[in-house]
Structure formats: C-alpha cells, structure tokens
Amino acid sequence: MAEATVADAAVDPTALFEFLLRMGDNTLILGHRLSEWCGHAPALEEDIALANTALDLIGQTQLWLGLAGAVEGKGRSADDLAFLRDACEFRNLLLNERPNGDFGKTLMRQFLFDAWHHLFLNALRLSSDTRIAEIAGKASKEVSYHLERSRDLVIRLGDGTAESHGRMQGALDDLWPYTGEMFMNEASDAVLAAAGVAPEPAGLKTEWDALVGETLSEATLKEPAEGYMQKGGKRGIHTEHLGYILADMQFLQRAYPGATW
Amino acid sequence: MSSEWPLWEVFIRGQHGLNHRHVGSLHAPDAEMAINNARDVYTRRNEGVSIWVVRSSDIAASSPSEKGPLFEPSNAKVYRHPTFFDIPDEVGHM
Amino acid sequence: MYAQMVKTDAPRVKTLDEMDPQERSFQERIDQGQKIEPKEWMPEGYRKTLIRQISQHAHSEIVGQLPEGNWITRAPTLERKAILLAKVQDEAGHGLYLYCAAETLGISRDEMYEQLHSGKAKYSSIFNYPTLTWADIGAIGWLVDGAAIMNQVPLQRCSYGPYSRAMIRICKEESFHQRQGFDILMKMVKGTPAQKAMVQDALNRWWWPSLMMFGPSDDASVHSAQSMAWKIKQNSNDELRQKFVDQTVPQAEYLGLTIPDPKLEWNEEKGGYDFGEPDWNEFFEVLAGNGPCNAERLGARRKAWADGAWFRDGLTAYAEKQAARRAGNEAAAE
Numbered sequence: 264m265a266e267a268t269v270a271d272a273a274v275d276p277t278a279l280f281e282f283l284l285r286m287g288d289n290t291l292i293l294g295h296r297l298s299e300w301c302g303h304a305p306a307l308e309e310d311i312a313l314a315n316t317a318l319d320l321i322g323q324t325q326l327w328l329g330l331a332g333a334v335e336g337k338g339r340s341a342d343d344l345a346f347l348r349d350a351c352e353f354r355n356l357l358l359n360e361r362p363n364g365d366f367g368k369t370l371m372r373q374f375l376f377d378a379w380h381h382l383f384l385n386a387l388r389l390s391s392d393t394r395i396a397e398i399a400g401k402a403s404k405e406v407s408y409h410l411e412r413s414r415d416l417v418i419r420l421g422d423g424t425a426e427s428h429g430r431m432q433g434a435l436d437d438l439w440p441y442t443g444e445m446f447m448n449e450a451s452d453a454v455l456a457a458a459g460v461a462p463e464p465a466g467l468k469t470e471w472d473a474l475v476g477e478t479l480s481e482a483t484l485k486e487p488a489e490g491y492m493q494k495g496g497k498r499g500i501h502t503e504h505l506g507y508i509l510a511d512m513q514f515l516q517r518a519y520p521g522a523t524w
Numbered sequence: 525m526s527s528e529w530p531l532w533e534v535f536i537r538g539q540h541g542l543n544h545r546h547v548g549s550l551h552a553p554d555a556e557m558a559i560n561n562a563r564d565v566y567t568r569r570n571e572g573v574s575i576w577v578v579r580s581s582d583i584a585a586s587s588p589s590e591k592g593p594l595f596e597p598s599n600a601k602v603y604r605h606p607t608f609f610d611i612p613d614e615v616g617h618m
Numbered sequence: 619m620y621a622q623m624v625k626t627d628a629p630r631v632k633t634l635d636e637m638d639p640q641e642r643s644f645q646e647r648i649d650q651g652q653k654i655e656p657k658e659w660m661p662e663g664y665r666k667t668l669i670r671q672i673s674q675h676a677h678s679e680i681v682g683q684l685p686e687g688n689w690i691t692r693a694p695t696l697e698r699k700a701i702l703l704a705k706v707q708d709e710a711g712h713g714l715y716l717y718c719a720a721e722t723l724g725i726s727r728d729e730m731y732e733q734l735h736s737g738k739a740k741y742s743s744i745f746n747y748p749t750l751t752w753a754d755i756g757a758i759g760w761l762v763d764g765a766a767i768m769n770q771v772p773l774q775r776c777s778y779g780p781y782s783r784a785m786i787r788i789c790k791e792e793s794f795h796q797r798q799g800f801d802i803l804m805k806m807v808k809g810t811p812a813q814k815a816m817v818q819d820a821l822n823r824w825w826w827p828s829l830m831m832f833g834p835s836d837d838a839s840v841h842s843a844q845s846m847a848w849k850i851k852q853n854s855n856d857e858l859r860q861k862f863v864d865q866t867v868p869q870a871e872y873l874g875l876t877i878p879d880p881k882l883e884w885n886e887e888k889g890g891y892d893f894g895e896p897d898w899n900e901f902f903e904v905l906a907g908n909g910p911c912n913a914e915r916l917g918a919r920r921k922a923w924a925d926g927a928w929f930r931d932g933l934t935a936y937a938e939k940q941a942a943r944r945a946g947n948e949a950a951a952e
Binding site for chain 1: 687690691699703812922926935
C-alpha cells in the first residue's frame with residue numbers, strides 16, 4: 264500500500280483522513296448521480312460522454328478512498344468506506360447529492376463542481392504529501408476535460424433557445440446556494456494548510472468566482488446575488504437525498520453482509 | 525419538429541504516427557462539439573492522439589459507377605511494384 | 619438475435635437467370651464475396667431489408683442499455699460499478715455505430731427513432747425481461763452477450779460494407795462483455811449459498827429467453843433464404859442456437875449450475891446436445907408488446923427522447939448563432 268511520508272508524521276491523521284474522505288465522497292456521489300443518466304440522456308453522443316465523466320470519477324474515488332483507508336490504518340478498503348458507512352459519515356458537498364433534474368441542471372451542477380474541482384486539484388498537485396500530489400496529478404488531467412465540456416455546454420445552452428436559457432438560469436438559481444460550502448474552512452483545513460498538504464478552501468474563491476463569472480456571462484446567464492449558503496456536507500449533515508443514494512448504492516453489501524462480489 | 529444535428533465523419537490518428545484513418549461518424553451541432561464527441565465516442569480505448577472531423581455533406585467522393593475506368597487501368601501497370609523485377613540472389617538485398 | 623425475423627419483401631429468392639442484368643451483376647458481386655458500398659446501385663429490397671435489420675440491431679443496443687443500466691447504481695463494488703458502466707456505455711456506442719451504418723442507406727437517425735418510439739420498428743425480445751438481482755447482470759453478460767456474439771461474428775463478413783465495418787468494431791469491443799458476465803457468476807458461485815442460489819435463479823429465468831433470441835426455426839423462411847443469398851445473414855437460426863447450447867452447457871457445468879431443461883441431453887451421434895423447444899407463444903407475445911417490461915423499456919426511450927428535445931434544440935440554436943456571428947465578423951473584416 265501507500266508508503267509513509269514526511270507528512271504522515273507531521274499531520275494529524277484524523278484531519279488527513281477527513282480530507283481524503285471529502286475528496287473521495289465528492290467523486291463517489293457525483294459519479295453515482297451521473298451514472299443514473301446512462302441510457303437516458305438526450306442524445307447518444309451525450310450518453311457516452313457523460314458515462315466517461317462518471318467513469319473518471321469512480322476511478323478517482325478508488326484512489327482517494329483507498330488512500331483514506333490506508334491513512335486510517337484500520338484495514339478498511341475503498342469499498343468498505345464506500346459501501347459500509349452511513350450518511351452521517353459521508354463528507355461530500357451537498358451540491359453533489361442534489362438530484363439530477365433535467366439534463367441542463369445536471370450539466371450546471373457539473374460545471375459548478377468542475378470549476379472548483381479543477382482549481383483544487385491543481386493546487387493539490389503541489390501537496391507536500393506525495394501520495395496526494397500523485398492522485399491529483401492524474402485526476403487533474405481528467406477534470407480539465409470535464410471542465411472544458413461542462414463549461415462549453417453551459418455556454419451553449421445558456422445562449423441557445425429561450426427555453427434552454429430559461430432552464431439553465433433556473434438550474435443556476437437552484438444550485439447556487441450549494442456552492443458556498445466549497446469555500447468554507449473547517450478546523451482540520453488549517454492543520455492541513457499549515458503542513459502544506461492542501462490549500463485552505465477559502466483561498467480558491469477568487470479564482471472560482473472569476474472562472475464562473477466569465478463563463479456565466481458568456482452564457483448570457485445572470486449570476487445570482489450573494490445570499491444564504493447551505494452547508495453541512497463536510498461535517499456529515501446532509502440533505503435527505505443522500506440517504507436514498509446510499510440505500511441504492513449499498514443495498515447488496517448491506518443485504519448480504521460479508522459476501523464477496 | 526426540430527432539425528437533426530448534422531452528421532460528421534471522424535478521422536483519428538493512432539499512437540504510432542500513421543495517417544489519420546476514418547473510424548466512423550457521429551452527430552453534433554458543430555465542429556467543436558463533433559471533436560469532443562469524437563473523443564468520447566471513438567477514443568474510449570486509447571485509440572488516438574489526434575482527431576479530424578468533416579461534415580459528411582462536405583465530402584466529395586468518386587462515383588461508384590466509374591470504379592472501372594478509375595481504378596482498373598492501374599492493374600496493368602505491374603512494373604510499379606518492386607516484385608515485377610527479378611534481381612539475382614547474388615546481388616543481395618535491394 | 620439482436621435482429622429477429624427481419625422481413626425482406628421477397629416472395630421467393632430469384633435465380634440469376636430471372637434477374638435483369640443490373641441485379642444479376644449485383645448478385646454476382648455478392649457471390650464473389652465483394653462488398654457493396656453506400657452509393658452503389660442495389661435492389662430496393664436489399665436496401666430496405668438492411669435498414670430494417672441494422673436499425674433493429676441498433677435499437678436493441680440502446681434498449682439493451684436499460685435492463686443492465688438498472689443495476690449500475692446498485693453494483694456491489696466500485697470496480698463492478700465501473701465495469702458495468704463501461705459495458706453499458708459500450709452498448710450506447712454500438713447503437714451509435716449501427717445507426718450511422720443505417721444512415722448510409724438513406725434514412726436518418728431521427729426517422730429510426732421515430733419508428734422505434736411508434737412501435738413500428740422492433741428490438742430484440744430479450745430486453746423485455748426484468749433484471750431482478752445482481753446475478754441477472756452476470757447472466758446477461760454470459761448468456762445474452764454470448765448469444766449475440768454467435769450472430770455478430772459472422773456478420774463481420776456481411777456483404778454491406780458499412781454494416782460489416784461496424785460489426786468488426788463492435789466485435790472487437792464486445793469481447794470483454796461476455797467475460798465480465800461470466801466473471802460475476804464465477805465469483806458468486808464460489809460465495810455464500812444465497813449467492814449461489816441467486817445465480818441458479820438467474821439461469822432459470824434467462825435460459826429460455828436466451829434461446830428465443832435466435833428466433834424460431836427459419837429453415838422454411840423465404841426471408842432468411844433471401845437474406846442469406848444477399849449475405850446479410852450467414853447461418854440459420856437453428857444452427858446458431860445449436861452452437862450456442864453446445865458452447866454454453868459445459869460452462870454451466872463448470873459453474874455447477876443446472877440448465878432448466880429436462881430434455882437436455884448429449885447426442886453422441888450428432889456431436890451436440892438435444893434440447894427442448896422454447897415457448898414460442900411467449901416469444902410472439904413479447905414481440906407483440908406483451909412481455910413483462912415492454913411498456914417500461916419503450917416508455918423510458920420515449921421519455922429520454924422527449925425530455926431531451928429542448929437540449930438538442932438549444933445546441934442547434936447556439937451553433938446557428940455562432941455560424942451567423944462568424945459570417946458577420948468575416949463580412950465586417952472584408
């Protein structure tokens with residue numbers, strides 16, 4: 264498994280574990296949501312493209328949760344973490360568990376997350392923990408393409424027909440209150456930032472605002488006013504939707520304890 | 525009734541520096557999206573390093589009914605192939 | 619098969635002498651193993667039959683995404699989830715290749731969708747059965763993909779160039795599908811008694827529908843004879859079914875499973891298995907729309923298409939605006 268590094272000694276393992284769960288749970292839950300589209304997308308070409316994004320995210324989940332299990336040191340595998348934790352132990356952003364809605368809403372959610380994901384992974388490539396830097400290096404290539412695609416589609420649909428514009432604006436307005444959570448610092452974030460493992464979330468907001476603002480303006484969409492931001496995912500306080508996702512996702516592992524598949 | 529996205533022909537150059545090769549077609553609203561779609565549809569198994577797309581309606585093709593006049597005359601010009609010439613073994617590789 | 623009982627419009631197969639010179643030279647080219655390419659002359663019956671067959675095949679691929687797609691969100695491990703998603707994605711890809719092949723014959727993808735959604739075009743009967751347990755995902759890969767491969771491998775040599783090339787690509791990609799199904803089952807039969815029972819139950823439910831995939835005996839069918847003369851079908855339904863049974867029974871034995879057919883018996887003389895007759899009444903009812911999942915499958919496809927209309931139109935509108943802007947900029951620059 265992953266070798267111990269300098270950061271291991273310097274960083275509180277609990278903080279590191281929490282951080283890795285956040286990364287892995289974000290990709291796990293969003294990948295799950297995207298996979299719900301398989302066979303139901305508006306065009307075959309989009310069906311195939313979205314499945315590629317979902318596959319990337321599932322692959323990243325294996326890496327992040329695999330490392331989380333190693334850091335925790337209790338012998339839990341990526342699968343154990345994905346399939347045998349309850350909702351309150353999940354650390355993903357609330358944004359990623361939002362229901363798919365129409366295809367436009369799915370793409371808007373994807374774009375808002377991709378913009379953050381891309382910036383965050385780029386920063387993680389310089390992590391003092393080489394294991395993290397390595398995963399981020401691989402994932403950031405995949406995510407650059409996710410962002411290119413979701414950004415392009417948001418622009419096209421925003422500036423498409425009156426109907427597509429209306430739907431994209433509606434999606435943006437609905438999802439916007441779930442974006443603030445990306446930039447909220449938790450206590451563990453300061454510890455990780457001090458050790459050079461990961462940047463403080465708040466530090467990425469300026470760049471994210473610029474990237475998103477520029478895209479929305481090209482899409483002729485109106486950025487919602489700053490308002491109340493939902494939070495809780497990073498502390499394990501989720502929306503009702505996560506429970507249903509897990510009921511689906513964990514069904515076999517829960518119904519047949521100890522079975523291998 | 526809405527109109528269908530146009531059809532594009534996709535050409536991909538593989539890993540080993542060979543020419544772009546026609547791999548199939550797909551639908552997309554414009555060239556930029558056709559390239560993205562081609563990446564997602566036709567390079568799922570690591571097949572390519574470069575993609576060309578051309579609108580199918582923009583391809584000019586030779587007419588199948590002229591296949592005889594177009595291609596058969598070269599059948600007779602066997603001297604264009606190296607195997608036409610007998611080189612004695614003692615000359616060595618040529 | 620993925621294309622079942624394709625009609626040819628032929629009252630009977632003509633001999634070379636009965637054909638006019640154009641048709642005769644077409645048939646002679648096919649007899650010599652030459653490929654027919656899109657813009658070449660072809661009998662109208664050949665063109666129509668191919669459209670029926672290829673579009674039915676394509677529809678089967680995309681409707682076929684649904685029963686397996688059911689379990690993507692419930693796959694038991696991250697790796698199984700990724701494998702299943704990649705597999706179902708491949709089916710979308712195969713549908714796409716096949717629609718494109720059919721489009722070279724002068725029909726649009728939208729028209730083919732229209733025929734699917736209205737119920738005019740058919741798709742394989744097998745996808746109207748439900749996937750009730752995870753073992754069904756294994757059984758589909760093993761049996762359904764196994765049966766499909768039987769038919770698809772010879773179709774690589776089909777006389778119509780674009781169809782043949784699509785099949786070559788599909789067969790190359792599909793080689794992992796059957797294996798992943800068998801792999802799921804191998805793991806399960808080595809697992810708990812409950813897992814093993816789940817596998818046997820899946821085989822019990824999928825065995826007969828899999829045999830039906832090949833269609834009823836077509837030895838006396840003029841459509842099959844015509845399709846074979848045109849080399850858009852290579853083997854009779856019974857031949858392929860026999861081959862499938864002979865290949866599958868030892869695999870079932872390896873898994874320690876019982877094939878749910880009391881008549882199944884090795885026939886030394888013919889060097890193959892004797893087996894019972896599927897319930898053809900059920901087959902025709904499923905084709906007529908009365909299978910357990912026909913309404914859901916077609917409903918899901920119609921919904922995806924209808925719900926996606928605004929999306930497709932939005933992208934078209936943007937592409938048109940961009941083209942107009944570009945033209946405007948170029949005009950301004952001149």
